[in-house]
Amino acid sequence: MNIPETILSVFFVAMLLLYSSWIILFFMPNKREKKALETKTPTISVILPTHNEEKCIAETIRSVLNAKYSSEREVIVVNDGSTDRTEEIVKKISEENREVKLINVTHGGKANAINQGVKNAKSEIVIVLDADSRVDENALLQIVEPFSDEKVGAVSGIIKTIDEKNILVWFQDFEYVLSSAWRYLCNNLNATYILPGFAAIRRNALIAVGGFSADTFSEDFEIGLRLKKKGFRLDMSNAIIYTKVPTTLKGLMRQRMRWGLGTIQVMRKHSDVPLNRKFGAVGLYGIPTQLYWYIHSVVVLPITFYQIFGGYYQYFAAFKNFFSFEVAKYFFGWFSAYGMLEYSYKAFIGEYRISPFFYLVFIVFFLNIFYNAIAILKFSKPKLRYLFTIFFFFPYSILVLIFYISPLISELLGNRKKGNKWEKSF
Numbered sequence: 457m458n459i460p461e462t463i464l465s466v467f468f469v470a471m472l473l474l475y476s477s478w479i480i481l482f483f484m485p486n487k488r489e490k491k492a493l494e495t496k497t498p499t500i501s502v503i504l505p506t507h508n509e510e511k512c513i514a515e516t517i518r519s520v521l522n523a524k525y526s527s528e529r530e531v532i533v534v535n536d537g538s539t540d541r542t543e544e545i546v547k548k549i550s551e552e553n554r555e556v557k558l559i560n561v562t563h564g565g566k567a568n569a570i571n572q573g574v575k576n577a578k579s580e581i582v583i584v585l586d587a588d589s590r591v592d593e594n595a596l597l598q599i600v601e602p603f604s605d606e607k608v609g610a611v612s613g614i615i616k617t618i619d620e621k622n623i624l625v626w627f628q629d630f631e632y633v634l635s636s637a638w639r640y641l642c643n644n645l646n647a648t649y650i651l652p653g654f655a656a657i658r659r660n661a662l663i664a665v666g667g668f669s670a671d672t673f674s675e676d677f678e679i680g681l682r683l684k685k686k687g688f689r690l691d692m693s694n695a696i697i698y699t700k701v702p703t704t705l706k707g708l709m710r711q712r713m714r715w716g717l718g719t720i721q722v723m724r725k726h727s728d729v730p731l732n733r734k735f736g737a738v739g740l741y742g743i744p745t746q747l748y749w750y751i752h753s754v755v756v757l758p759i760t761f762y763q764i765f766g767g768y769y770q771y772f773a774a775f776k777n778f779f780s781f782e783v784a785k786y787f788f789g790w791f792s793a794y795g796m797l798e799y800s801y802k803a804f805i806g807e808y809r810i811s812p813f814f815y816l817v818f819i820v821f822f823l824n825i826f827y828n829a830i831a832i833l834k835f836s837k838p839k840l841r842y843l844f845t846i847f848f849f850f851p852y853s854i855l856v857l858i859f860y861i862s863p864l865i866s867e868l869l870g871n872r873k874k875g876n877k878w879e880k881s882f
Contacts (some may be wrong), residue, residue: 609688
């Protein structure tokens with residue numbers, strides 16, 4: 457076994473353990489007590505922090521107003537210094553519907569906008585919703601259910617993409633399925649700590665932790681950790697929202713770089729959490745798993761590129777075969793599941809030598825496929841396009857990881873950025 461394979465073996469063992477734990481947790485009974493729902497639902501204040509959302513804000517507001525809910529609701533749109541027609545559109549809707557309120561603030565960032573909304577909220581349960589999303593008709597009812605347990609301070613929902621005939625959206629839709637599955641596993645361990653896109657929070661819990669923090673780009677991650685530290689229980693519900701996602705590589709890059717930077721900022725701010733038993737499964741499992749993928753990316757990506765292009769040079773370019781059917785097949789094998797399937801078949805029929813490293817890669821590959829399948833069945837419906845996205849997910853994942861970890865490189869070089877001001881990525 458050469459040096460690259462030796463290094464990769466360490467990470468494949470780690471992935472084997474991770475995938476195995478995910479599958480076990482997926483089927484582990486949720487022992488958390490489910491109390492009967494109260495006959496009367498609480499009043500709610502739905503806060504929409506908004507910056508330049510003229511294309512979708514009206515639809516988002518309508519989805520909240522049309523969702524099923526038996527008690528009083530108010531919709532507070534906080535216009536965070538938009539320079540488009542957002543204010544005009546919301547103002548017109550508010551004039552026609554008393555449940556909708558408009559608050560204009562100078563451009564100070566998402567966290568500041570949410571905090572301004574909380575200050576003007578009348579209800580004990582505050583729901584924060586991204587302004588480029590729309591809620592499922594049952595989402596409001598479902599997201600308040602866990603609050604029948606007084607220990608619950610915040611509840612997250614499930615995010616799905618708005619269907620589009622765009623291949624980049626297909627991959628992101630599959631990513632969101634995997635993200636929901638990961639948060640579901642954490643929830644089974646009482647380790648929910650991220651409140652992305654759609655979250656309900658007790659107003660007194662928000663006040664107790666001082667509201668959302670404006671010093672990171674991942675305010676939904678940061679607020680979750682502070683609520684956990686304060687002793688509040690966080691839960692995950694079956695409430696669904698549908699959100700717009702980037703449709704171009706440029707938009708995807710900007711979004712993932714912002715997410716990556718935000719994650720680093722939160723990790724630095726809450727450096728006392730990882731591997732700290734005081735924070736339970738969040739500190740011993742959730743956060744360490746996130747940190748692992750950073751280490752995995754920094755080490756494995758360069759080795760992977762070395763293997764891909766080193767093999768290309770060794771078997772093709774060195775013989776002046778720069779492009780041919782065999783070269784195309786070589787890269788197709790690397791950048792799709794076909795390569796692993798073909799290699800496995802030929803290894804088992806005796807055409808290729810089977811090594812311990814092969815068995816390790818083979819097991820991890822099929823554990824991954826199995827986990828993907830159960831995640832899809834749990835959080836979506838079987839779709840033909842999922843076969844396509846799983847088959848070609850490897851090159852997409854490499855691209856996204858490069859975008860995501862690039863802020864880490866900047867961080868290591870001493871270029872620390874702060875703030876929470878947003879701009880549209882797409």
